Amino acid sequence: MAQPIANGQIMAAKTLTINGKHLSAEESATVLEAASEAGIEIPTLCRLEGLSEVGACRLCLVELTGSSKLLPACVTKVAEGMEVKTDTERLRRYRLMILELLFAERNHVCSVCVVNGLCDLQSLAQQLGITHVRFPYLYPKVSVDASHDRFVLDQNRCILCTRCVRVCDEIEGAHTWDVMGRGTNSRVITDLNEPWGSSETCTSCGKCVHVCPTGALFEKGRSVAEMQKRREFLPYLKLMREQRK
Amino acid sequence: MLREIVIDPVTRIEGHSKITIQLDEQGEVQDAKFHVTQFRGFEKFCEGRPFTEMPSLTARTCGICPVSHLMASAQACDALLAVEIPPAAVKLRRIMNLAQLVQSHALSFFYLSSPDLLLGMDANPAKRNILGVNEAHPTLARDGIALRKFGQEVIALLGGKRIHPAWVVPGGVSEPLSGDKRERILAMIPNATALIERTLCWYKNVLEQFRDEIQAFGHFPSMFMALVTPTEAGHRPVQLEHYNGVLRFIGASGNIVADQIDPTLYQVYIAESVEPFSYLKSPYFKPNGYPGGIYRVGPLARLNVVDSCGTSKADRELTEFRSLVPGVILGSFHQHYARLIEILYGIERIEEILDEPDILDRHVRALAQPNRLEGIGVAEAPRGTLIHHYKIDEDGLIKWVNLIIATGHNSLAMNLSVRQVAQHYVKASRLEEGMLNRVEAVIRCYDPCLSCSTHALGRMPLHIQLLGHDGSVLDAVTRKQ
Ligand code: SF4
Ligand code: SF4
Ligand code: FES
Numbered sequence: 142m143a144q145p146i147a148n149g150q151i152m153a154a155k156t157l158t159i160n161g162k163h164l165s166a167e168e169s170a171t172v173l174e175a176a177s178e179a180g181i182e183i184p185t186l187c188r189l190e191g192l193s194e195v196g197a198c199r200l201c202l203v204e205l206t207g208s209s210k211l212l213p214a215c216v217t218k219v220a221e222g223m224e225v226k227t228d229t230e231r232l233r234r235y236r237l238m239i240l241e242l243l244f245a246e247r248n249h250v251c252s253v254c255v256v257n258g259l260c261d262l263q264s265l266a267q268q269l270g271i272t273h274v275r276f277p278y279l280y281p282k283v284s285v286d287a288s289h290d291r292f293v294l295d296q297n298r299c300i301l302c303t304r305c306v307r308v309c310d311e312i313e314g315a316h317t318w319d320v321m322g323r324g325t326n327s328r329v330i331t332d333l334n335e336p337w338g339s340s341e342t343c344t345s346c347g348k349c350v351h352v353c354p355t356g357a358l359f360e361k362g363r364s365v366a367e368m369q370k371r372r373e374f375l376p377y378l379k380l381m382r383e384q385r386k
Numbered sequence: 387m388l389r390e391i392v393i394d395p396v397t398r399i400e401g402h403s404k405i406t407i408q409l410d411e412q413g414e415v416q417d418a419k420f421h422v423t424q425f426r427g428f429e430k431f432c433e434g435r436p437f438t439e440m441p442s443l444t445a446r447t448c449g450i451c452p453v454s455h456l457m458a459s460a461q462a463c464d465a466l467l468a469v470e471i472p473p474a475a476v477k478l479r480r481i482m483n484l485a486q487l488v489q490s491h492a493l494s495f496f497y498l499s500s501p502d503l504l505l506g507m508d509a510n511p512a513k514r515n516i517l518g519v520n521e522a523h524p525t526l527a528r529d530g531i532a533l534r535k536f537g538q539e540v541i542a543l544l545g546g547k548r549i550h551p552a553w554v555v556p557g558g559v560s561e562p563l564s565g566d567k568r569e570r571i572l573a574m575i576p577n578a579t580a581l582i583e584r585t586l587c588w589y590k591n592v593l594e595q596f597r598d599e600i601q602a603f604g605h606f607p608s609m610f611m612a613l614v615t616p617t618e619a620g621h622r623p624v625q626l627e628h629y630n631g632v633l634r635f636i637g638a639s640g641n642i643v644a645d646q647i648d649p650t651l652y653q654v655y656i657a658e659s660v661e662p663f664s665y666l667k668s669p670y671f672k673p674n675g676y677p678g679g680i681y682r683v684g685p686l687a688r689l690n691v692v693d694s695c696g697t698s699k700a701d702r703e704l705t706e707f708r709s710l711v712p713g714v715i716l717g718s719f720h721q722h723y724a725r726l727i728e729i730l731y732g733i734e735r736i737e738e739i740l741d742e743p744d745i746l747d748r749h750v751r752a753l754a755q756p757n758r759l760e761g762i763g764v765a766e767a768p769r770g771t772l773i774h775h776y777k778i779d780e781d782g783l784i785k786w787v788n789l790i791i792a793t794g795h796n797s798l799a800m801n802l803s804v805r806q807v808a809q810h811y812v813k814a815s816r817l818e819e820g821m822l823n824r825v826e827a828v829i830r831c832y833d834p835c836l837s838c839s840t841h842a843l844g845r846m847p848l849h850i851q852l853l854g855h856d857g858s859v860l861d862a863v864t865r866k867q
Contacts, residue, residue, distance in 0.1 A: 365442040365552040
């Protein structure tokens with residue numbers, strides 16, 4: 142088998158098994174990348190091709206033989222001899238729980254949501270077969286910021302994946318977004334927790350709106366089920382930036 | 387002695403409510419009240435939401451007539467945008483609204499009321515439902531199901547989804563009509579027309595049997611209100627108008643009390659009183675005060691206020707309907723008849739609109755940011771006039787909402803009707819089955835959709851109490867959940 146080549150240099154390859162399947166991957170690869178290369182799907186939510194990985198949502202948890210800890214596949218690097226399981230009963234249970242907690246933590250009313258039918262969170266829930274939420278809903282009283290000319294932030298639907306924060310910082314370079322507070326009180330904020338409309342850093346590029354996996358960020362004036370998110374631009378943008386460096 | 391009887395027919399009112407019948411010292415019915423005990427809080431619930439969500443949000447107050455809320459809400463949102471809505475979009479919305487009229491009236495007449503009409507008010511409750519109708523008169527049941535399906539299919543073809551279509555949006559509709567869909571709707575029209583004509587024929591034959599009920603079921607003088615066509619463009623006679631138009635009030639003798647009222651001025655003419663016994667607001671005609679300003683809305687009101695329907699077949703039926711009694715038709719029992727005529731009208735109008743040359747126009751949406759901070763939208767829902775009134779802040783978030791729904795307009799009339807039926811049929815200190823059925827049946831004449839009229843988030847069972855002159859409960863009937 143040919144050695145993987147990157148930038149003209151020969152990279153070391155690691156061999157591992159995922160769900161019993163033997164594979165090899167570049168040493169810099171994550172378990173998630175190795176798995177997807179091999180056609181094994183692991184659910185993800187905070188991760189987005191083109192942005193850095195933060196391991197925030199924990200949906201991509203996998204089991205490693207010899208370790209009782211569950212590890213997020215998106216930030217775990219492959220290692221020689223690793224034995225990974227991506228689809229055990231325990232993992233399924235955890236993933237379900239994580240999603241249910243996300244729903245319980247804010248106020249999601251899909252039927253009137255701008256991304257109904259186009260939502261990453263909703264489609265994951267459908268995929269994983271959530272029928273109801275077993276945890277008590279928190280029903281937090283959170284705000285809608287519609288002060289921006291073109292966009293709206295509805296905290297009711299934010300899952301704190303930080304995609305907006307990362308795209309704004311890493312790709313647009315504006316760093317308008319940040320996360321404030323702890324635990325269930327965490328909120329994404331613009332600038333120093335000022336209304337988005339009066340933000341001095343926001344360039345109104347709209348990238349955050351399109352990378353947001355839910356209906357938390359959307360274009361003003363969109364009606365229910367009308368907010369199609371376009372993310373194809375991201376990997377290209379990233380490539381361009383890298384080549385310029 | 388408290389006696390509990392389970393009466394299933396109560397399930398044939400959409401939503402739940404409570405009725406108390408008050409006896410005087412002689413044991414005669416003194417008063418009867420129709421309480422709506424559901425939780426109301428929808429208007430509050432909308433505050434802070436982007437106005438663009440309102441059509442879908444309000445459509446969810448009601449699973450029975452979501453399309454009507456879409457219509458009134460979208461028009462209130464249009465008013466916020468303050469732009470001209472493309473004509474094709476208006477026509478498509480009209481078609482959907484009429485399809486909703488047909489399917490909702492079919493539900494009310496065939497599913498909810500025809501068991502009483504066909505099997506009689508004293509029939510065995512176990513049989514008095516659409517299944518019983520199917521046994522006794524299979525054609526009627528089948529026609530009802532088919533007519534309802536017609537309406538639902540037109541809605542589904544336009545909106546893509548049967549119950550809560552997100553197709554109606556502020557500024558128009560989200561997708562134009564395709565030629566293929568137009569053909570498919572047109573192809574369904576002849577059969578739907580035949581079915582409703584057959585039903586009308588049947589109904590006119592059995593009407594005689596209900597002479598008693600017609601006199602006792604909410605038969606009293608009152609005003610009537612409905613949207614009608616505007617006359618400004620020289621449009622005469624004044625005809626049915628379910629989508630927008632202007633308001634007309636007539637008195638019990640047919641005199642025109644107020645006409646060609648711009649519906650955005652509704653607050654000049656309509657005030658709302660809040661009754662301690664009900665969550666349902668009771669609107670009344672302001673100049674006449676409360677409760678003298680009682681008026682009725684809905685199918686009968688619409689047919690009473692117009693000069694003519696505006697389509698040929700329905701107009702023939704209207705002429706026949708009006709020949710029943712001289713002057714204004716005051717008996718609420720005739721809501722049933724009026725519904726059938728409106729179904730016919732709806733089908734005819736859908737065909738007419740589909741034949742308009744620009745119906746397939748691709749331009750169906752005006753895009754804009756809000757240009758006004760207050761908007762009012764009024765449409766005729768199957769049950770009567772529906773008013774949506776919004777105020778937003780500079781960012782387009784809802785600050786204040788007022789909804790007046792059809793069942794609300796009728797709430798004074800419903801109380802009066804329940805009292806009338808109780809006075810006529812309650813003869814002892816017990817609640818007799820046949821009497822109970824009639825009390826429910828009179829409420830069903832108005833086809834009240836309680837979950838929507840109280841903007842309910844929860845459900846409660848219907849409960850009828852018979853109270854002695856001292857307030858003691860003589861008898862009670864509760865619908866088990
Ligand atoms: S963001 Fe997604 S999950 Fe949340 S309400 Fe909207 S559609 Fe539902
Ligand atoms: S606003 Fe959207 S992108 Fe940003 S953290 Fe919340 S869910 Fe993620
Ligand atoms: S996708 Fe790996 S933690 Fe979110």
